[in-house]
Amino acid sequence: MAYIKPEILKKVKQVDLLTYLLNYQPDRLKKISHNTYCIRDHDSLHISNGLWNWQSMGIGGKSALDFLIKVDNYTFLEAANIIAENINVKAPEYVPYSEKERDKKLQIPQRAKTDQNAIDYLLSRGISFNIIKHCIDHYLLYENEYFSPSTNKVYQNVAFIGWDKKTNKPRHIALRGINQDFIGDATGSDKRYSFCIESSNPDCDTVHINEAPIDVLSQATLFEQDNKEFNHEHILSLTGIYAPRNDTKEIKIPLALQQFLIDHPKIKNIIFHLDLDKVGRQATALIIEIMKLKLPEYTCYDDPPKYYKDTNDNLCMRLGIAKVKSRSKMDNKEYTR
Structure with missing residues (x-):
């Protein structure tokens, strides 16, 4: 046919x-x-x-x-x-x-002996070493190692951990390939609990929303570049977004944002930094629209990357770093947890 x-x-x-x-x-x-x-x-x-x-x-x-x-x-x-x-x-x-899937047990991916490959990778993406160290020290990220019997090769990922504040347990792990273009979630991950850098200020009333964990780290680095504390305000990852099909306006408030607002009742301002592409622009507009309708007590702002696709692109261009596939590792002292 x-x-x-x-x-x-x-x-x-x-x-x-x-x-x-x-x-x-x-x-x-x-x-x-x-x-x-x-x-x-x-x-x-x-x-x-x-x-x-x-x-x-x-x-x-x-x-x-x-x-x-x-x-x-x-x-x-x-x-x-x-x-x-x-x-x-x-x-x-x-x-x-089933909706019951969200209550299944999270399977923690194997940790590598050191986090050096993850550190090198994140540095190559322009992320501040100070922020990387903070995240490793607070068990917000680590290096995952996976051996594939079919290829007889070892693959490394950066594992970004999302925590349940009530139980103080990890509930979501986003994986990003270091030596290959792999993106995925660990089995049993609950998208309500996505990767987040919380503010050091317990009275903070503002959260910045990014699509991917690497964008959260990039946002924190940009704050540092602007002579601010990298965690002066909350920064949350949605671990990806979607655009509604057929140009309809059917979209839900992301689960990670819903849970974050439950866990942080002092929040008043939500600043969206979603990607500067069709999906990111459409999703932002519709999420803000439904927020105004269902949760009018929050003030929402749209602050996308100014010239490049995402927050990490903006950071890399600001630092003069080439695109990912042509980046080389930067020199730094070895840091292991």
């Missing part, structure tokens, strides 16, 4: 990878924990919470279509037709992602 109808393609794109494999290729799946699977022919490719990540290759996604193209090397049309033919033979039974 050289052409696929739009209505069929729409159905194809709705099929997530776990649903596809459970329905049509169950022999490829291996369950490794409560709600996490790996692929038997690629053991470093994990499926959890509706998403898949192939850590050793630094790629991931949600849909079965993406998987067939990126992993099984089909063309777009070939992959779409494979899924469409399977759907035509047997309608898929979708896998529900």
Whole structure:
């Protein structure tokens, strides 16, 4: 088939990878924990919470279509037709992602012997060593090490930890690849408790909102660059955002922000620094709109990066640091926890 109808393609794109494999290729799946699977022919490719990540290759996604193209090397049309033919033979039974999943136990990724690779990586992104040391000392980040039997290689990630203030336990860990373009969450992560640098002032009434943990560190570094205490105000990561489909206005207040406001009742001002792209701009406008409607007691401000995509880009350009892929490690004294 050289052409696929739009209505069929729409159905194809709705099929997530776990649903596809459970329905049509169950022999490829291996369950490794409560709600996490790996692929038997690629053991470093994990499926959890509706998403898949192939850590050793630094790629991931949600849909079965993406998987067939990126992993099984089909063309777009070939992959779409494979899924469409399977759907035509047997309608898929979708896998529900229960609200109870947010209460499952967080699996802490293995810590490396030192945090040196993480430190070097963050320094290469322009982050202040003073802020990195603060985060390591307060167990807000560390270096995660992962060995892949399929490639016989060791991969490192920076692990950014989000804490539950009531229980004083880690509840969310965002992972960012050091030597590959991997981004993901540790199994069992609860997005209500995202990475945050809290203010040193117990009466602080302002929180700065960024998309990614690296942007939180960048925001803190920019404060330091402006001769302010890096933690004079709260800085929170949403660990990613999304834009509503079909240009609708259906969007929710991010879970991390909702929880933060519960845990910090003195907050009055919320300053958004989301990305300077279509998704970031659209999400900011809609979140502020719904905040005014549902939580009018807060004053919201939109303060995006002025010229570059995100807060870290702004910091790097300010420091004269090249783009990530061409950056080299900076000299510093070894620091281990």
